[in-house]
Amino acid sequence: MGTEVLEELSKAITIYDRGETERCARELVQRKMDPLKALDVMTEAIRQVGDGFGRGELWLPDLVGAAAAMEAATPIIEEEIKRVGATRESLGSIVIGTVFGDIHTIGKTMVATLLTAGGFAVVDLGINVTAESFLEGITEHHADILAMSALMTTTAPEQRKVIETLEREGLRDKIKIMVGGGAITEEFAKSIGADGYDPTAPGAVALAMRLMGKKQ
Amino acid sequence: MKGFTRKLKPLEVLAEEEIEAIHRGTLEVLWVTGVRMEHKRALQLLEKNGCKVDYDEMRVRFPQGLVEECLRKAPSNFHAPARDPKNSLMIGGNTLCLAVAPGQQTVDPDTWEPRPATRKENYDGVSILDALPTVHFFSPYTPYFGFEHVPPCMAMLESLAARIRNSTKFQCVGFSNDSEIFAIKMAQAVGIEILGTCAIAPPLSYYKDAVESAFRFAEAGLPLRIIGGQVMGGTAPATIAGAVVINNAEVIAGLVLAQLIKPGTRVLVKDFSASVNMRSGAPAFGGIEICMHNAASNQIFQRYGVPLDDTTAYPNAKMPDYQSSYEKAFRVLVAGLSGANTLLYHGSVHGELTHHPIQAILDDDSAGMVGRFMEGIAVDDETLAVDLIHEVGPIPGHFLDKAHTRKWWKLEQFLPKAADRLTYPEWMSTGKKTCLEYARERMDEILASHRPTPLTSNQEKEVERVLEEARKYYKEKDLITEEEMTVYRKAMQSPNYPYE
Numbered sequence: 135m136g137t138e139v140l141e142e143l144s145k146a147i148t149i150y151d152r153g154e155t156e157r158c159a160r161e162l163v164q165r166k167m168d169p170l171k172a173l174d175v176m177t178e179a180i181r182q183v184g185d186g187f188g189r190g191e192l193w194l195p196d197l198v199g200a201a202a203a204m205e206a207a208t209p210i211i212e213e214e215i216k217r218v219g220a221t222r223e224s225l226g227s228i229v230i231g232t233v234f235g236d237i238h239t240i241g242k243t244m245v246a247t248l249l250t251a252g253g254f255a256v257v258d259l260g261i262n263v264t265a266e267s268f269l270e271g272i273t274e275h276h277a278d279i280l281a282m283s284a285l286m287t288t289t290a291p292e293q294r295k296v297i298e299t300l301e302r303e304g305l306r307d308k309i310k311i312m313v314g315g316g317a318i319t320e321e322f323a324k325s326i327g328a329d330g331y332d333p334t335a336p337g338a339v340a341l342a343m344r345l346m347g348k349k350q
Numbered sequence: 351m352k353g354f355t356r357k358l359k360p361l362e363v364l365a366e367e368e369i370e371a372i373h374r375g376t377l378e379v380l381w382v383t384g385v386r387m388e389h390k391r392a393l394q395l396l397e398k399n400g401c402k403v404d405y406d407e408m409r410v411r412f413p414q415g416l417v418e419e420c421l422r423k424a425p426s427n428f429h430a431p432a433r434d435p436k437n438s439l440m441i442g443g444n445t446l447c448l449a450v451a452p453g454q455q456t457v458d459p460d461t462w463e464p465r466p467a468t469r470k471e472n473y474d475g476v477s478i479l480d481a482l483p484t485v486h487f488f489s490p491y492t493p494y495f496g497f498e499h500v501p502p503c504m505a506m507l508e509s510l511a512a513r514i515r516n517s518t519k520f521q522c523v524g525f526s527n528d529s530e531i532f533a534i535k536m537a538q539a540v541g542i543e544i545l546g547t548c549a550i551a552p553p554l555s556y557y558k559d560a561v562e563s564a565f566r567f568a569e570a571g572l573p574l575r576i577i578g579g580q581v582m583g584g585t586a587p588a589t590i591a592g593a594v595v596i597n598n599a600e601v602i603a604g605l606v607l608a609q610l611i612k613p614g615t616r617v618l619v620k621d622f623s624a625s626v627n628m629r630s631g632a633p634a635f636g637g638i639e640i641c642m643h644n645a646a647s648n649q650i651f652q653r654y655g656v657p658l659d660d661t662t663a664y665p666n667a668k669m670p671d672y673q674s675s676y677e678k679a680f681r682v683l684v685a686g687l688s689g690a691n692t693l694l695y696h697g698s699v700h701g702e703l704t705h706h707p708i709q710a711i712l713d714d715d716s717a718g719m720v721g722r723f724m725e726g727i728a729v730d731d732e733t734l735a736v737d738l739i740h741e742v743g744p745i746p747g748h749f750l751d752k753a754h755t756r757k758w759w760k761l762e763q764f765l766p767k768a769a770d771r772l773t774y775p776e777w778m779s780t781g782k783k784t785c786l787e788y789a790r791e792r793m794d795e796i797l798a799s800h801r802p803t804p805l806t807s808n809q810e811k812e813v814e815r816v817l818e819e820a821r822k823y824y825k826e827k828d829l830i831t832e833e834e835m836t837v838y839r840k841a842m843q844s845p846n847y848p849y850e
């Protein structure tokens with residue numbers, strides 16, 4: 135019953151159709167179908183797009199287009215998961231964002247999409263995210279990992295500020311922190327006390343797996 | 351006056367009606383969607399002059415009449431005076447002035463891997479660029495963004511100080527954390543003019559700092575570079591025509607503001623377009639489509655009568671090789687042929703990430719070749735040489751022993767300084783050297799022989815006084831930590847400070 139809607143949802147993501155994914159999500163909720171199943175289907179669709187990107191068959195606009203299509207359905211499905219009191223299974227929960235003062239979105243969105251495709255529950259806080267907003271996001275979503283991006287040498291120090299804020303609030307030991315972006319180097323990541331750095335988006339997924347103690 | 355003069359009709363990549371279509375698209379974007387400017391004083395000034403302003407959204411909509419009036423008010427060419435008047439420039443019209451393409455770091459010339467530049471490398475870098483004849487002026491940075499032991503907030507000002515000390519050419523500056531306040535003070539104290547910067551955050555947005563910088567330079571009566579920064583497919587449409595429209599709207603918004611702050615402000619608009627590398631998301635700087643975008647902008651801004659700076663010639667290659675050569679050569683050749691007024695060209699190794707003097711020396715040769723091409727072909731009785739052809743006649747006649755040849759060959763041939771032009775036997779017996787080795791030898795020669803004209807002792811004192819004022823300002827603003835200041839002060843104790 136209703137499997138055709140799941141198929142339509144999956145297809146809508148792979149053809150980057152935001153309107154259609156949203157429609158499918160609303161129909162799924164209306165028919166009282168299992169929202170966890172819907173989430174699995176979406177993750178699988180994103181994984182397929184991510185794999186195509188990895189093989190060099192698909193390109194950045196395809197990856198970002200699929201992510202945007204999924205984004206149209208995610209809040210509806212998550213609301214339903216909350217309503218029915220179900221628990222979402224994932225490799226771990228990750229809060230991600232580009233730090234305050236920095237409005238670069240592409241690298242961060244790539245990483246968020248590939249992390250989702252890799253099986254993580256990802257909450258994307260967007261760009262220009264303050265230390266306080268990171269703190270709220272981490273608490274609200276019980277994040278296992280915080281992922282921060284900074285493209286500019288002038289905004290990279292903001293990553294240090296976020297880590298210091300977490301230390302002050304006594305949250306630093308409860309979370310793993312990974313950093314990336316054009317301005318970040320391995321040495322810088324170490325100097326600010328991050329748990330990991332990788333210069334590439336696929337590398338970030340492997341890094342998140344390592345931080346969670348998972349094998350790929 | 352330095353710079354290359356283009357005696358050829360500029361290359362036209364757009365038809366008349368296509369220019370009109372782009373202009374109409376630009377005016378529509380400026381009026382219907384408008385531009386976000388996060389600066390209250392700018393919004394008030396624009397509103398007072400007829401713009402429609404939404405203060406909540408910080409959005410400005412520009413009426414056509416004002417846009418066209420301000421395009422007319424901006425000078426079509428302007429004087430850019432250098433510390434040594436011999437190096438002063440006229441920017442605009444049919445001249446192309448080339449400048450330094452900076453990089454965040456330097457590279458190891460044996461491995462071509464990036465690493466931070468030392469203070470000495472910054473000063474030596476400036477000195478080498480001062481010696482290269484086709485470097486007509488300096489862009490911001492020294493050529494490196496960072497100085498060893500210098501706190502990041504002081505890098506812009508240390509860079510300007512190094513360039514004023516080690517070069518007599520015309521200088522540009524950027525802006526970061528109020529650095530422009532001290533840059534203007536330093537220039538005024540030394541008695542020179544500098545070209546300021548206001549940068550757009552595409553799409554269609556200006557941050558407060560950029561607008562503040564525009565106010566500071568225009569009010570000081572200094573020229574201003576208004577820099578776009580779109581990546582096609584990311585912050586602009588993927589189509590060249592659409593990207594030209596939005597870039598036009600973005601830079602013209604800044605030009606209008608500059609003309610309202612102070613009518614007649616000297617403005618150099620920069621078409622700083624790149625494409626998105628659809629694999630990594632990074633800008634793809636080496637693409638031919640950038641040449642096409644720049645050529646279109648050059649044609650449109652010639653129509654507007656406003657000087658244009660093309661996208662900095664950043665290659666995607668990681669070292670001077672075949673790819674790097676074509677990526678850079680296409681850019682400078684198209685810039686020269688299509689009527690760019692300035693291009694940041696010399697020394698960029700990979701994107702904006704690295705710069706090296708060896709690359710700058712190689713670029714001095716290709717720049718010279720383009721300058722030669724732009725001069726065009728001299729055609730008159732003497733160069734046609736018909737009488738001489740009669741005189742020499744068929745074999746065994748030849749031209750090698752003629753006074754005409756002795757006079758003209760050096761004017762007609764361009765002689766690259768670091769190119770391999772040996773015969774096979776010579777090349778094999780001298781170690782099969784490539785242009786890279788020759789460029790390295792030329793670099794060592796310049797470092798051993800070139801002595802930049804020093805500042806007067808009073809000018810030198812003034813530079814250091816302004817630097818010290820800036821250090822205190824940033825220390826009080828907490829932009830320099832105690833630890834950074836200790837390292838910085840210690841480096842300043844060097845016996846060869848400020849040079850190493």
